[in-house]
Amino acid sequence: MNTTGNILELSLKAIPEQVVAMDHEFFPHPWSAQQWKDLNPEQHCLFASVLENTTIGFSLFSIVPGDDVAHLYKILLNPLYRRSGISHQFWSEIVLLLKSKGIHRVYLEVESGNAAAIGFYKKEGFKLLRTNPGYYSNGEDALIMESML
Ligand SMILES: CC(C)(COP(=O)(O)OP(=O)(O)OC[C@H]1O[C@@H](n2cnc3c(N)ncnc32)[C@H](O)[C@@H]1OP(=O)(O)O)[C@@H](O)C(=O)NCCC(=O)NCCS
Numbered sequence: 001m002n003t004t005g006n007i008l009e010l011s012l013k014a015i016p017e018q019v020v021a022m023d024h025e026f027f028p029h030p031w032s033a034q035q036w037k038d039l040n041p042e043q044h045c046l047f048a049s050v051l052e053n054t055t056i057g058f059s060l061f062s063i064v065p066g067d068d069v070a071h072l073y074k075i076l077l078n079p080l081y082r083r084s085g086i087s088h089q090f091w092s093e094i095v096l097l098l099k100s101k102g103i104h105r106v107y108l109e110v111e112s113g114n115a116a117a118i119g120f121y122k123k124e125g126f127k128l129l130r131t132n133p134g135y136y137s138n139g140e141d142a143l144i145m146e147s148m149l
Contacts, residue, residue, distance in 0.1 A: 007093040010046045010058075012039045018055045019048065027076050028111060029136070047097065049077065049090040056081045059094055063103065070098055072108040075117075082116070091124050095149050107146040111136055121145050 010016065015036055024030045039046070042065060049057035057077035061070045077087050098106065110117050112131070126145040135142030 006050050007090065007097065008048045008050055009097060010048050012041045012044060012046060015039070015046065016048070016055060019046070019058045022055070022058065022076060022078060023074070026079060027074060028114060044073075045101070047090075047094055049086065049093075051081070051086075056086070057090055059090070061098070061106075063101065068102055068104045070103045070106045072106050087120055088124070091120075099149055104149050105146060106149060107144065109135065109142040109144055112141040112143055118143065118145075121147075 010019070020031075020033070020036055023036075039060075043062055045061050045063060047059045047061075048055045049059075057075070059075040060073040062073060063070045075087075075091075077090065081087075106126075107129070108121070108126070109132070110121065112118075124147065126147040129144045129146050132142040132144060134140075
């Protein structure tokens with residue numbers, strides 16, 4: 001397990017219940033238990049933001065071995081800690097860990113109505129690449145965004 005400040009890289013062999021529970025409670029499109037189980041240590045990495053021994057957020061990426069691009073699947077902060085600057089600190093630490101893995105570009109999809117996430121991504125330097133109309137099951141468009149690290 002790697003640590004940098006209050007960020008931890010979690011083992012995918014034993015994903016903490018707290019992470020899955022936060023996904024179910026707070027993520028716009030939570031995953032099934034099977035989706036979490038299907039994560040592969042060769043292709044995915046999971047970071048946790050930890051404050052006083054409590055996991056207050058997590059972020060999940062897909063990374064193709066040998067490639068310098070990561071796909072951000074999920075980033076989530078417990079609502080109690082939003083709008084506090086912690087998400088910026090978490091992202092800055094994630095960027096350092098991704099760079100140490102040779103990643104220089106991150107892309108993601110975000111629901112067009114998710115103003116908090118879009119604001120966060122823009123603040124962290126993500127640019128809009130394109131829109132995928134009706135991408136989500138609720139009919140919402142997806143914004144495809146990317147950032148060079
Ligand atoms: C995405 C997330 C981690 C961002 O963390 P946060 O603490 O809420 O965001 P920040 O306070 O860093 O906000 C960054 C910017 O986004 C914008 N923003 C944040 N919340 C907003 C809201 N509710 N409405 C509109 N804009 C908002 C602001 O421009 C803000 O900049 P400012 O602080 O200078 O005003 C958090 O909102 C979250 O966990 N959301 C639920 C999970 C999720 O939707 N993840 C993304 C799925 S792709």
